[in-house]
Amino acid sequence: MSRVELYTDGACSGNPGPGGWGALLLWGEHRKELSGGEADTTNNRMELQAVIEGVRALKRRVPVTIYTDSVYVMKGITEWIVNWKARGWKTAAKQPVKNEDLWRELDAVLDGHDVEWKWVKGHSGNPGNEAADALARAGIDTVRKRKKKA
Numbered sequence: 001m002s003r004v005e006l007y008t009d010g011a012c013s014g015n016p017g018p019g020g021w022g023a024l025l026l027w028g029e030h031r032k033e034l035s036g037g038e039a040d041t042t043n044n045r046m047e048l049q050a051v052i053e054g055v056r057a058l059k060r061r062v063p064v065t066i067y068t069d070s071v072y073v074m075k076g077i078t079e080w081i082v083n084w085k086a087r088g089w090k091t092a093a094k095q096p097v098k099n100e101d102l103w104r105e106l107d108a109v110l111d112g113h114d115v116e117w118k119w120v121k122g123h124s125g126n127p128g129n130e131a132a133d134a135l136a137r138a139g140i141d142t143v144r145k146r147k148k149k150a
Helices: 043-056 071-086 100-110 127-149
Strands: 004-012 017-027 030-041 064-068 115-119
Touching (some): 004 127, 030 043, 030 127, 043 071, 071 100
16 A cells, blocks of 8 residues: 655644644555644744644555654654653653643554655655645635634
8 A cells, every 4th residue: 555645734823823734645646735824823823733734634554754844743752752651741850741732632543554754855845744834824825714704
């Protein structure tokens, strides 16, 4: 079975501020684009939400390569989370882990998937990353339009 490629990105206009997330799933000839946002959030929360929503969109447990330009997400899920869990969701400095709710959610949605993580440099011309960035920015626009209507 071939791997699904998942490109993710988060964006924020102000940090905190209106934020958006984007996820692009590629599998063979298939392409699925997802985006969303929140009125008051942070860039890191949107980076995490993008991965969560992208993995959630998978219809079954499949091998997936996740591409992110977020060092925070990459190191958090591949290195730091083991110790956070062992310390009861505390950092090495004994402080609560920021965005614990989303880290727990990400950990849960990844369970059972064959995941390979790849870091990509943001805004460097990688087509998948650029598409995910555009989707994240579209998520911010959607949030702003909703706010104007309210």
